[in-house]
Amino acid sequence: GAGVSQSPSNKVTEKGKDVELRCDPISGHTALYWYRQSLGQGLEFLIYFQGNSAPDKSGLPSDRFSAERTGGSVSTLTIQRTQQEDSAVYLCASSLRLAEETQYFGPGTRLLVL
Amino acid sequence: AQSVSQHNHHVILSEAASLELGCNYSYGGTVNLFWYVQYPGQHLQLLLKYFSGDPLVKGIKGFEAEFIKSKFSFNLRKPSVQWSDTAEYFCAVIGKGGSYIPTFGRGTSLIVHP
Numbered sequence: 212g213a214g215v216s217q218s219p220s221n222k223v224t225e226k227g228k229d230v231e232l233r234c235d236p237i238s239g240h241t242a243l244y245w246y247r248q249s250l251g252q253g254l255e256f257l258i259y260f261q262g263n264s265a266p267d268k269s270g271l272p273s274d275r276f277s278a279e280r281t282g283g284s285v286s287t288l289t290i291q292r293t294q295q296e297d298s299a300v301y302l303c304a305s306s307l308r309l310a311e312e313t314q315y316f317g318p319g320t321r322l323l324v325l
Numbered sequence: 326a327q328s329v330s331q332h333n334h335h336v337i338l339s340e341a342a343s344l345e346l347g348c349n350y351s352y353g354g355t356v357n358l359f360w361y362v363q364y365p366g367q368h369l370q371l372l373l374k375y376f377s378g379d380p381l382v383k384g385i386k387g388f389e390a391e392f393i394k395s396k397f398s399f400n401l402r403k404p405s406v407q408w409s410d411t412a413e414y415f416c417a418v419i420g421k422g423g424s425y426i427p428t429f430g431r432g433t434s435l436i437v438h439p
Contacts, residue, residue, distance in 0.1 A: 214368070244427065253431035254415065267424055302369070309425040313359075316369040 213237065215317035217303050223323045224293055232288040232320045236305030243286050244314060245278060246302040254302065260286060261309055293324045327352040327420050331430035338406055339438050346401040346433050348390075348416035358399040359417040360390055361429075369415070375399065386410070408439045 216235045224230050236243050245257040256270045260280040271277070275293075280286040290297055300319040306312035332347040350356065360372040373384025380392040390401045399416060416430040 242425075246429075254417075254429035256426055256428065259425065261425075267426060270426065304369075313371045313374065314361075314427070316361075318368055 215303055215305050215315050217301075217317040217320050219320060220318060221321045221323075223325065225325055226295060227292055229289065229291045230293055230322065232290075232301050232322070234286045234288070234303030234305075234317060236284065236286070236303070237315055238284075240305035240307055240315070241283065242306045242309045242312070243280060244304045244306075245286070245288050246304070247272075248300040248302055248319070257288070257301075259309070290322075293322075295324050298322055298324045327356075327418055327426075327428045329416050329418050329428050329430040331414075331416055331433050333433045334431065335434045335436075337436045337438070340408055341405050342437075344401070344403040344406045344410070344435070346414055346416075346435070348399045348401065348430060350397050350399065350416075350418045350428075352397075352418060352420045355421045357419045357421060358390075358392060359419075359427075360384065360388070360399070360401050361415045361417060363413040363415070363432075364409075365412065372401070372414070406435075406437045408437050411435060411437045 218233045243260040247255045258278050262283050263280050275291045278288045300321050302319045304314040304316045306314045328351045330349045358375040361369045362372045363369045372388050373382050375382045375392045383389045388403050392399050414433045417427050419427045
């Protein structure tokens with residue numbers, strides 16, 4: 212079956228612009244996670260969804276970051292007024308349920324802010 | 326708060342050498358533990374996981390990991406590595422009964438010379 216897909220695969224933007232990153236999880240997976248992967252920094256947890264609800268938004272780096280999930284499926288991560296330090300690979304993962312399930316990762320969106 | 330420490334950031338081995346990658350975590354309760362692998366140009370994927378039961382778990386491609394509760398460790402091992410094991414390895418933990426926020430280590434880059 213289809214895995215987790217993300218779009219765009221690459222995004223180059225100018226500082227100050229807004230960007231929107233999309234994640235299509237595996238069908239039927241109720242949990243969805245966003246991470247940021249910077250060179251040499253491992254994976255930084257950003258936010259997770261259980262259904263359409265995001266119980267904990269404390270991982271978002273600043274109020275320029277927001278995320279939503281609709282219909283228990285597609286999720287979008289929006290970064291407003293992008294800064295150069297936002298440059299990273301943004302990964303999405305989904306799992307059947309929270310915590311006790313394997314996470315299936317997408318290919319990521321490589322964001323470069325000039 | 327939970328945290329994960331991977332002691333080896335870069336490991337270089339020759340084929341047939343034995344491998345052990347260290348992972349230590351901190352959390353005040355019981356945990357689910359994971360090792361994920363990212364081969365060059367591919368998605369992150371699950372290597373193995375521990376939820377409960379036998380502390381020695383076996384994963385794909387001949388990898389295994391042992392959960393030692395007293396040492397808060399979940400080290401990854403493979404008796405004889407192959408060139409195709411060249412990848413980035415990530416240890417992750419999710420605290421049970423907590424916030425369901427996964428915490429990943431910074432990763433270990435493994436290079437296996439043929």
